[in-house]
Amino acid sequence: MxxxxxxxxxxxxxxxxxxxxxxxxxxxxxxxxxxxxxxxxxxxxxxxxxxxxxxxxxxxTIYDFLMRIERKTQIIYPKDIGYILLKLGVGEGKIVIECGCGSGALTTAFAFYVGSSGQVISYEKELAFIELAKANLKRLSLEERVTFKHREVSDLFDEEEVDAVFLDIKEPWELLKASYKALKPGHPLGILVPTTNQVIAILRELEKLPFVDTEVLEILVRNYKVNSERLRPEDQMIAHTGYLIFTRKIST
Amino acid sequence: MxxxxxxxxxxxxxxxxxxxxxxxxxxxxxxxxxxxxxxxxxxxxxxxxxxxxxxxxxxxTIYDFLMRIERKTQIIYPKDIGYILLKLGVGEGKIVIECGCGSGALTTAFAFYVGSSGQVISYEKELAFIELAKANLKRLSLEERVTFKHREVSDLFDEEEVDAVFLDIKEPWELLKASYKALKPGHPLGILVPTTNQVIAILRELEKLPFVDTEVLEILVRNYKVNSERLRPEDQMIAHTGYLIFTRKIST
Amino acid sequence: MxxxxxxxxxxxxxxxxxxxxxxxxxxxxxxxxxxxxxxxxxxxxxxxxxxxxxxxxxxxTIYDFLMRIERKTQIIYPKDIGYILLKLGVGEGKIVIECGCGSGALTTAFAFYVGSSGQVISYEKELAFIELAKANLKRLSLEERVTFKHREVSDLFDEEEVDAVFLDIKEPWELLKASYKALKPGHPLGILVPTTNQVIAILRELEKLPFVDTEVLEILVRNYKVNSERLRPEDQMIAHTGYLIFTRKIST
Amino acid sequence: MxxxxxxxxxxxxxxxxxxxxxxxxxxxxxxxxxxxxxxxxxxxxxxxxxxxxxxxxxxxTIYDFLMRIERKTQIIYPKDIGYILLKLGVGEGKIVIECGCGSGALTTAFAFYVGSSGQVISYEKELAFIELAKANLKRLSLEERVTFKHREVSDLFDEEEVDAVFLDIKEPWELLKASYKALKPGHPLGILVPTTNQVIAILRELEKLPFVDTEVLEILVRNYKVNSERLRPEDQMIAHTGYLIFTRKIST
The missing domain is CATH 3.10.330.20 (Vcp-like ATPase; Chain A, domain 2)
Structure with missing residues (x-):
């Protein structure tokens, strides 16, 4: 009822x-x-x-909340979120750092999937985004699973030994060392960027650091017209949201 | 250690x-x-x-377990699994029916994400697949979250008021009524099929039943060569695994 | 000047x-x-x-004329036209039948590429389309290379021993026999249809006739934002125009 | 016979x-x-x-010759060739420069479509490629339509007032000025490169030169299994051949 x-x-x-x-x-x-x-x-x-x-x-469902989030920014879409969750192993009890919460779509998904025993730490320099993300989390009563840190990270995250890090910022190559230090060895880092220039800059920086198993990929969803007598793809589709990069820390 | x-x-x-x-x-x-x-x-x-x-x-991570599952069948891939989880709202405490466990990739993901308070009921007519799926679940110590039912469903699932149903069988149109009866009203059904003929048959049957918000889609992942001086997509990609169909039960 | x-x-x-x-x-x-x-x-x-x-x-260039054709119908796009030309071997001196001229985009391309020694025969049941196609051909002074036949074909084309046939009509499976009779042995037939149901109906009919080397495909063009500092795909793309089918007549 | x-x-x-x-x-x-x-x-x-x-x-057909060309290099595929022909307006009587003939696939298509009154000038620094391209042209009796120039171009092409230029070399940004000088005003230049780094380098250089209407795109072909009872895409597809760039000279 x-x-x-x-x-x-x-x-x-x-x-x-x-x-x-x-x-x-x-x-x-x-x-x-x-x-x-x-x-x-x-x-x-x-x-x-x-x-x-x-x-x-x-x-x-969680999908509907993610797609209908209150937004002031470009959001990360479910097609990418579902894949990020699996690649980063986000699940019950995990501790995850996110840098750049934007409107809070990925924050919400992380909070939903780490469960009541997990934790999300979200770094964000814009106070307005933190407030928006909090409002979006509240809809699903997930606000207590997220610790927001209102500041620009330049050097270090506060945490160590976290299970996964995700960067959704403009110049993620600036935070690869900080991500390295925060991660448990052997654990994954994920990054989302919209342009090939950013992918290139990240790869150049990653080559200098003790990360292995780097992957770059993009995910496309193609919807069909729901008509049993005329089954065919929709005329238009979203052609691009961003490139996903995944890599893993090794010990030195 | x-x-x-x-x-x-x-x-x-x-x-x-x-x-x-x-x-x-x-x-x-x-x-x-x-x-x-x-x-x-x-x-x-x-x-x-x-x-x-x-x-x-x-x-x-869970991704690696899913990609390296012991298999005797075509498996469902993470690109599809991540999206299915979000669309079906699979999370802590949910009760989910799966029909057709195959090698157990989706079973494993469902079990991982329903958490210790959730439950997966998996119907499968081939005993060999149940055993394989169990072995795969054991790797992640998830076997207790799944109840296997070794039988061919023709008419009814045993459960009622479940949060989501997923069908991965050859003729899913045969089980739309059974899925309807098992679901809570307003809740989602998901289906995966490899061919357009099957999509057409499903849509024809769905039109006769009290389901709304039907979607048909496919998900493509395109990997890039990881080379900062020569960034470009891989030469080959997986062009197709299957069509995903989602719909939701309404009350009559 | x-x-x-x-x-x-x-x-x-x-x-x-x-x-x-x-x-x-x-x-x-x-x-x-x-x-x-x-x-x-x-x-x-x-x-x-x-x-x-x-x-x-x-x-x-011919591309610009094709993209900016006066139209009353869905047109065939250059991405598909370029491929059709090569697959059908449309070139200097060839004789090609087209059934369904629509606004005349493909007609124009055929007329352009058969050269002054070639010939296009275009069957079309709607007089308005013939007039539109003629107006479009006139822009490129190609009208003399095309013979329009204003009628619905049900049984036979008038011609025999043509180099290629292309069908762009709603129920092309009705004209596979007529296409067979019109073609030189060993020569190609091309078809464009928007839906999978039509592809299925065509394949069913082709299986009964002496055609070999049948192919079904779709062509996607993905445009990029032209910005050297932010190279990335456009946000949206055309996801579907139609399925192309090619096959070849063998003698009986 | x-x-x-x-x-x-x-x-x-x-x-x-x-x-x-x-x-x-x-x-x-x-x-x-x-x-x-x-x-x-x-x-x-x-x-x-x-x-x-x-x-x-x-x-x-010309498609079959292009796909089955004798090759020592990566060839340009029909999906790209068909589009290049239309964009560059290659047709009867046109004069086209190509730089980098490779195995001669595009050379062959250009020669086929400029007709007996047109002309292709092909610059290539590797003698072995010229010989291979000539052998491939001979199959279609097109060798007289192509003038090969065995040299590395650094500064200028010999020709002026050509209808179109196409570059298929490693560092095409080096030849944008030479291409500019060779082209008729208002006429198109096309380029194919495999990597995003090359696209970026070309766009940077184009921004400094009097070219307008620059486009960057890629073309994907997705083949289907030809089975009327199980219509579905092939499992694998070619995910990438190259990025196409088109632009047009304006007068200064």
Whole structure:
């Protein structure tokens, strides 16, 4: 039974909206209903707008929260997040450093997957981003799993012996040594950058440091039109979000 | 400190091997060492072969276990697994049905991410696959999180009110009704199939059932040659593993 | 020296416009000039708008004509056209049947590449499309190389012993026998369709006929942002135009 | 009717071989026949090997010649060649400079498409490549359309007012000025390079020169398994051949 504060994914004519059960109105260009009416309904139910439009109430998954995050920046997308989680081994009880939280999409995924026994430390120089990321975490009650550090890192992270580090900043080559020092030996570092120039700069710097097993890759998702009589890809797709780089620390 | 039974990812000349600390020898075409020598070493260390070759000892992440699973079937790859986890909302405490465990790659990922409070129920008609999947789960000590059911499902799963269902079988359209009955309302169903004919058959059947928000997509990973002076994609890539279909149950 | 009727590709702030030297005005949201001013200019020159904006005068190539064709239909794109030309061996002196001229993009390319000694026969049931295709051919003075046949083909093309056939119609499987009869033995047939259902229907029919060496493929073009300091793919790309099918007639 | 010297594309169990009618034997691991037997046969015919295997005789198109060129280098593939032809406007009567002939695949396509009234000038510093390219041109009787210049260009091409220039060399940024001088104003330059570092170096140099409308792109071909009951992409594909760059000269 839905109660105040619960999140619902409204599905309507092929579009989806993430809302919470609260005072106020949900309206599209075509119809509307009071969000308070959601109280007492269940996931899977339909609610009818004032003009009779059916709105389906779906259970948002972590994917839906990530895709509908409040954002002031380019976010990291689920296609990349899912892969990052697996490559970095982010799971129950892990301690992970993230540098550059942006709007908090990856922060949210890390917090979700380290579980109640894990921990995320997020370094971010813009206070506005920290506040946004915190608000996004709150939706999923994950804010206690993340420690934000509001500062620009130039030399060292505070932590040592962490399970994984992820860099989502403009000049990640500046923080490869700091990442090295923070990581447990044999453990992974991940990086996301949008341009080939940045990939080149990172690879040049990595060659000088005791990291091995470096990989560079990109992930593409191609959606299809959902029509059993005319199955074909969508006309347009997202062609690029960023290049992912993974590498691992070895001892010296 | 590595001890008997621990898993180590050996990195050597750009290749990686997943081994456990035990009696026996690790050998490549070029050099070799005794696996027992790993005992007492640490992740990040290097071990030198009898001819002086350096072998780096890395901490395998869940990604490495998934990529190096013992297999008798086509496996589901991390590019798809990461996305499936997020779309289905697989996380701490969730109850998930999988139908068709194959070699157990997705089973392993599900078990890893539902955490100690979650549960995976895996239906599989081939006993050999169940045994293989169990062996793969054991490597990560995840076998207790999975209940295998050795039978062909034709009509109903035993469970009701599960958080997610995933089908990896030849004729998944046969089990859409069973999936519907097993799912909590508003919750997701995922399917993987290799051919467009299967996608078409699934979409035709889904149109008749109370599911909404159906998506069809494919995920492509493109690796780059790791060379800062000659950055370019690899010559070859995996062009296809399968089509992913996601949809959600609504109440009737 | 440009004279009345010549075509010019105007390049301005990253955009391109195909115009002819004639009475009238060229205007963008920002500036404008009289098209008659183009007379006497040369390709490569710059012309300044009334407000001082520089407009560069480029020589349109066949690519530019194909991309800027007057259209009432989905057109076939250069990425596909270039490949079709080579696969079908369209070159000097060849005789090619096309069924379904649409707006005439492929017709134009065929006419351009068969040369003055070649011939294109184009079957089309919609008179409006024939007129549009003719207008597009006229721009390149290629109209005499194409014979249009305004009718729906159900059984036979008029021609025999042609070098290549291309089908761009909704139900190409209906014309595989007709294509077979029209082709020289050992020569190629090409087909473009947007959906997998159509590909499947074509393959089913081809299996019954004396064709060999059937191929199915799709071509993707990925554009990059032209910035030497931030080289990266464009954010969006065209994900799909159609599936290309090629096969070859053998004698019975 | 096939006669001595004619080329035939042999199709057999999904594979294709380009052969000429001559003395000698055609043999696969399974069967064989005398090539002289091809004399008097026709395209589309079948020839039976000594053990009864059917070999189909197909008419090779320009695509087949390009794919089966004798090679000592990485060749340019039809997916790229078709696009290059259209972008550069290579057609009847055009004069085109190519720098770096490699094995002669693009040279052959240029020679084929400029027609009997056009001309290709090919600069190449390696004599062995010129000889190979000539041999490949001879197969299609195109050798008279190409003038080879055996030298390294550092400063100037001999020609002026050509319709298009294409560079397929290691450091094409060295020849942008020479290309500029050789081209007619408003006309196109094309370049192929395998690495992003080269693309970056070219863009940096182009920014200083009077070229406009620069584009960078890559073309991907994805083949499908030809099976009407199991339509799906091939497992593997070619992920990269090179980046294509196009730009156009403006007057100064």
């Amino acid at each position: 839905l109660k105040r504060g619960d999140f619902v994914l409204i599905f309507y004519e092929g579009k989806k909206y993430l809302v919470s059960v609260r005072e106020g109105q949900f309206h599209t260009h075509k119809d509307h209903f009071d969000l308070a009416e959601l109280e007492g309904k269940k996931y899977g139910d339909v609610i009818f707008g004032k003009k009779g439009t059916p709105f389906f109430l779906l259970r948002p | 590595l001890k008997r039974g621990d898993f180590v990812l050996i990195f050597y000349e750009g290749k990686k091997y997943l081994v456990s600390v035990r009696e026996g020898q690790f050998h490549t075409h070029k050099d070799h060492f005794d696996l027992a020598e790993l005992e007492g070493k640490k992740y990040g260390d290097v071990i030198f072969g009898k001819k002086g070759t350096p072998f780096f000892l890395l901490r395998p | 440009l004279k009345r009727g010549d075509f010019v590709l105007i390049f301005y702030e990253g955009k391109k416009y195909l115009v002819s030297v004639r009475e009238g005005q060229f205007h963008t949201h920002k500036d404008h000039f009289d098209l008659a001013e183009l007379e006497g200019k040369k390709y490569g020159d710059v012309i300044f708008g009334k407000k001082g904006t520089p407009f560069f005068l480029l020589r349109p | 096939l006669k001595r010297g004619d080329f035939v594309l042999i199709f057999y169990e999904g594979k294709k071989y380009l052969v000429s009618v001559r003395e000698g034997q055609f043999h696969t691991h399974k069967d064989h026949f005398d090539l002289a037997e091809l004399e008097g046969k026709k395209y589309g015919d079948v020839i039976f090997g000594k053990k009864g295997t059917p070999f189909f005789l197909l008419r090779p």
